[in-house]
Amino acid sequence: MNTLQWLDWLIFVGYLAGVFTFGLYMSRRQKTPEHFFLAGKQLPWYAIALSLFATNISSGSLIGLAGDGYRVGMAVGTLEWGALLGLLLLAFVFLPYYQRSGVFTTPEFLERRYNLTARLIFAGLIIVFEMFVFMPFVLYTGGLFLHVMFDLPIFASAVVIAVFVGVYTTFGGLGAVVWTDVVQGLAMLVGGTLVTILALVRVGGVGQLARQAPDHLHVCLPPDHPDYPFPATMIGGYLLITIYFFCQNQTIVQRTLGARSEWDGRMGAVGACFIKLFLPFVLILPGVLAFVLLPDLEHSDHALPALIAEVIPTGLQGLMAAAIVASLMSSADSGLNSWATIFTYDFYHRLIQRTASPQRLVLVGRLASVVLLVVAVCCTPLLEKNPSILQYILVALAYFSTPIIVVFLGGVLWRGATPAAAVTTLLTAPVICFAAQQLHKFITWWPAQTVYWMPLGAAMVASVMIIVSLFTRRKDARSLEGLIWTWKDTFTLEPQLTRRRGVPADTASARAATRPAVWHDLRLWGAVALLLMCAIIWWLR
Template sequence: MSAQWIDWIVFGIYLASVFAFGLYMSRREESSSDFFLAGRGLPWYAIALSLFASNISSGSLVALAGDAYRFGMAVSTLEWGAIVCLSLLVFVFLPYYRSSFVFTTPEFLEKRYGPTARMLFATTAIAVELWVYMPYMFYAGGLFLESLFGLPFAWSVIGIAVFVGIYTTIGGLGAVVWTDVIQGVLMIAGGLTVTALALAEIGGWTAFCEQVPEEHMSVCLPGDHPAYPFPATMIGGYLMVSIYYWCQNQTIVQRTLAARSEWDSRMAAVGACFVKLLLPFVLVLPGVLAVVLLPNLGTGAEADKVLPKLIETVVPTGLMGLIMAAMIASLMSSADSGLNSLATIITNDFYHRWLDKSATESRLILVGRIASVAVLICAVTRALTMQKNESLMQFLQVGLAYVAAPIIVVFLGGLFWRGATSVGAVATLLAAPLVCFFSQHGQEKIATWWPTHMVYWLPIAVGILATLLVAVSLCTQRKSAADLEGLIWTRKTALAKSEHHSGIKDYRLWAVLALALMAAQIWWLR
């Protein structure tokens, strides 16, 4: 497909604006807190849009639309699960992250369990980001540009990486978050535009409902469904992956740590819940609309190209520049976030913690920038060597499952049980790869009745690891009550009311409303 000159002008202006803004933000970096946490001065609405934009990469756009084409609106359960997990972030984890004044989630784990647990988590986080998450984003972005514009896959990946790397490496988290605000709004506008144009092409909502297969409009798929069995998708393995992603993943938590107050950090997560309520109609519905407009794509890897093909079918000349910018925005917002968060972990959890404890602020910023470049090179190399996968979304979820299982066990165990010990946490983290492997391949290694889908085997892995944490902790020395002060969950801290934000500004009121609206959506699409 070839865009018209006006579309390329719009697209070029957008890229130039993002680049200029990144350079402008780089003038503000005077300390490591400025570079990695934007000086802890970000407002809630900026963080809320950044949380959304960081989560929805072009990989997510491609993968969600692809799975929606295969399986229907049931893919929305991933977005609803995120609302549940963001609520957990608000009421369980955030108060303790904020009060600990940490830069990274591995750093918090050291306060609870000690340096070995921190090092293991940091190493695991880096490995999964470099091997799974960031390559997945670049791969999907290259696939998108190749499908939509016929650009060479390799050059698409490299070009995007170079552009993102420049403004992220120079500007730090401040540049990342504020560009995410622009890109988040652009993504929502682009998604709504594609949805509206596709509906108009079909003849409206009524005509669409008459033509689409009935099962594609239901979220309550049978328990033996191969991809999205309900309600296991809401309470099983997908939920556990989401707990890790939204509550312990550095990319997400780092933004809330950069808020100017605890109320802003909590309200940002609640605000992201309301954005998530839009996504079934912005990101999932286009894939289902394509079932009517493009019925012959099949259910294999070709289905992951449904979004660019739908755009090619329904978007007229003149709007293509907006859609091009929205799609590239989705890639850049996630890539810059992953890049900055990994640089933060490498700099603070390895370099500053182990190699140079007396490093100056300027040295830490320099190391962060060097780490960003190194991460970018590794992620691009991995993306260029990835093989085409049957489902990009399934690839991502299974990859994250291996790190999610042990991390949610040690974090939840550490917050809710005083008896969890350092030795128990380390044993859990070390045993996790083997436990997850046998849980995933249990039908081959253990018994034919063993469940094969992640929504079932991941809870089994979590149960085994939780048992291990308890067993080892009961046999080893726990920390004193004084050492655990401020690190154990209490109802008073979790539900604390902000003195200056009562009534309509009470984050608790909005959190409950978001959950109620989520339940209403599920009931409507049951």
């Protein structure tokens, strides 16, 4: 399907060269671990919002969402709209405690709340997941896109992508990652909007689309739908995956920890909600349009690259190819940097060399990035036989995220959660989740869909957490100070605004400064995002 002309190649190569150069330029600033791993804590809210979006939407998401849009329809959009709940939980529940505790990683927070063992188990789970599941998924889908668009071998494409991303991420650190994410996030939005508009024009408009694919435009599918039953996609297992992905996932949380203030970090999460509202119309709707224009595709995951080749004219295909590769690079560089951070701080610095110099920590982080890329590239061929890459990653996340959600929610919301219970939960949860997934073969009423069995599995895991906590020793109240969620810290307006300005919250000048700044109220914008989400779902029901 190689249809690119010289102008397309010029745009495509020029974009990649620009990102590569920018990443190397940013690497000159990474002199300390705080700069390399947390961007010197100088990130503004708008950069965080765009980086959260770009990190979340990988090439796998672009291809997978459009593919399931082709196969199922706009109901897949409930995954994106449901993500608002996870982002708001991050902004209003988890992030204040991450920021105030001064941690570099989410596993480090578990040590503060529970003990070192809980931290190491969680860090180990993240390393395994990133190395054998997430990074191979990202590299494979990037290689798949280049294969469908340019007839390039999937594995060779994955190797080239890994080398390209590895160079600017390994040397640039989080600062390079986030600021390139800003550029790449904008490229994705522009590219997705372009292909949607041109495909919609080719179909004949919204009315013609509704006549040719009426079933693909409904969001609320029956509760027994095998993949996207409504409302379970919003409040069932996928909600749990969303909570993990946005509230405990180091790749996401690390961006907010690099904020220049607590307000910027939290507003970045709220700002990302508004981008999420728009995404199904530029990521999933193209799959529905491909269903009308290209009804005979052999594989639904080929919908997006095939649609690009069909409707995008010469001169713009290079821009679209750059937008897809941008999504790949954003997820790959983010996963790479967060994995290096966890390995460096949760294993090397915590267990091997407590007195390591800042330069040594940065070097270890860079070497860890190289190891991850090599292993991930070797694992990419294993994904070729999956019928739906989106369902593959969702099932993998169901296993991985369930114990983490229970341990974090229990730790932040309940003083009675004990270190022994956290460790027991993390160790036994995989077996419990496997049982929850397989029980439908032995119990007729037990659900087979991930969206249903995952909440039941989470309830079983939570039962283990509660029972063990009741019979083991909890940490003393003093050690938990500042780690347990309260309404006051989360929803009080004044501390949000004073922290943004860097003014002590208990001064008269701070109180005076906060009064007129209603537009900075996180509660207001969070409520607006939720209302818009409900309105969109009602419109497409």
